[in-house]
Amino acid sequence: MQAFDLIIRNANVVTAADGFLCDIGVRDGRIVALGLGLQGAAEEVDARGRTVTPGGIDSHVHLDQPTGDGSVMADDFESGTRSAACGGTTTVIPFACQQKGQSLRAAVEDYHRRADGRALIDYAFHLIVTDPTEDVLCRELPELIAEGYTSFKIYMTYDALKLNDREILETLSVARAEGAMVMLHAENSDCIAWLTERLLAAGLSAPRYHATSRPMLVEREATHRAIALAELVDVPILIVHVSGREAIEQIHWAQSHGLKVYGETCPQYLFLTADSLGCDDSFEGAKCICSPPPRDAGNQQVVWDGLQNGSFEVFSSDHAPFRYGGPDGKRAHGETAPFSEVANGIPGVETRMALLWSEGVRKGRITPQAFVALTATNAARLYGLYPRKGSIAIGSDADLVIWDEDLDIELTNEMLHHNVDYTPYEGMRLSAWPAMTFARGEQVWDGSPLGEPGRGEFLPCARPEPAKARRRASELPE
Ligand code: URP
Ligand code: ZN
Ligand code: ZN
Secondary structure (H helix, E strand, C coil), X not given: CCCEEEEEEXXXXXXXXXXXXXXXXXXXXXXXXXXXXXXXXXXXXXXXXXXXEECEEECCECCCCCCCCXXXXXXXXXXXXXXXXXXXXXXXXXXEECCCCCCHHHHHXXXXXXXXXXXXXXXXXXXXXXXXXXXXXXXXXXXHHHHCCCEEEEECCCCCCECCHHHHHHHHHHHHHHCCEEEXXXXXXXXXXXXXXXXXXXXXCCCCHHHHHCCHHHHHHHHHHHHHHHHHHCCCEEECCCCCHHHHHHHHHHHHCCCCEEEEECCHHHHCCHHHHCCCCCHHHHHHCCCCCCCCHHHHHHHHHHHHHCCCCEECCCECCCCCCCCCCCCCCCCCCCHHHCCCCECCCCCHHHHHHHHHHCCCCCCHHHHHHHHHHHHHHHCCCCCCCCCCCCCCXXXXXXXXXXXXXXXXXXXXXXXXXXXXXCCCEECCEEEEEEECCEEEECCCECCCCCCCCECCCCCCHHHCCCCCHHHCCC
């Protein structure tokens, strides 16, 4: 028997901390040796001159998630995870969303049925808590956390999803007691409703007014409030899809006061602006409707700064796949629906890694190590998947990307593998793309998608270390 199933030879390995040249020995889907001159493998791949990073963890994606408003997500677990793998992502964490009135357990069981036998890469679930009844808070949530669903999202906006402040406090208290990570969608719902009503009454209903209806201050206020509520409960939180300066300032404030407040941002806040929603009243801008909306060039720079200076832990896609054409995507409420009725979200699971490598690493804005931390390692730590996922280390899963660099390619939707009929990044020039993606040692991308649906496994998550609450003064030993 050979010592290894696979050796990736002469790899310029990058982790969140280091960069070194070595061979990577893989057996039974795990990295079992890092060294020079490894011998004895059934298969060898020469990576000479190429960077090898951990496979990406996209810790914020929406796949086959019921929406309840007539729109349908275009990607299920098969197309979504195939697309992810083609872009260098080897783990996704989508959301099992509780409908109001539904038990959390039923939402999780339904979501497993949607994933079972379909995924091409490994996946875990976040929960979305929309109905924190006594049974949910006292029984279901603690039970599910113990079973490996150790993170959940809370919405402060969207009528069908949002919690009020009291409900947020109760839910945060459970997270504190049980050691779960809480993700917050921070936008002030009433401000948005008030602005939306006025805009629509004035006949301003085109997609571009989506951005007008959700200005930065509604995100700033909700981010501030989320932080204050978490401070009161004394529990770590993660603010998702942060779009610009004012929200980042709130996170800085919290961090500088010793609070465990983590931040996530996404490609749309680096590469799109409010102008992407249109400069006229055409419906085309619906392609870029997402929340919070993209801002402006100044805010893009502040988001880049945040990636450089450690304000953000996570760079995820917030892949929310709705087709532009057809009756059940962006046009589910009509050919020219008002912005308030257009499905929120944009695709991006396949483009996340290459965009950040091309525009971030290759242009000298972030180090390769920061890239790895932002796209893989930090998510693994924050959501209880480390060290199995998110690193190139002995014992970790052999989830690996071998990069092609010095490219000059035009990004088009045609080259992507999602089931969406557009990419918001159409026409951008990229200098890098994954040449090969390995998921647990099996090649899932070599320029063409490989691997069978169902090979991806469900990953129960541990209670994440970063979700541990600080010990209260009253709990400290004398
Ligand atoms: O517009 C967005 N971001 N849609 C996806 C759902 C969410 O809030 O993350
Ligand atoms: Zn959100
Ligand atoms: Zn999302």
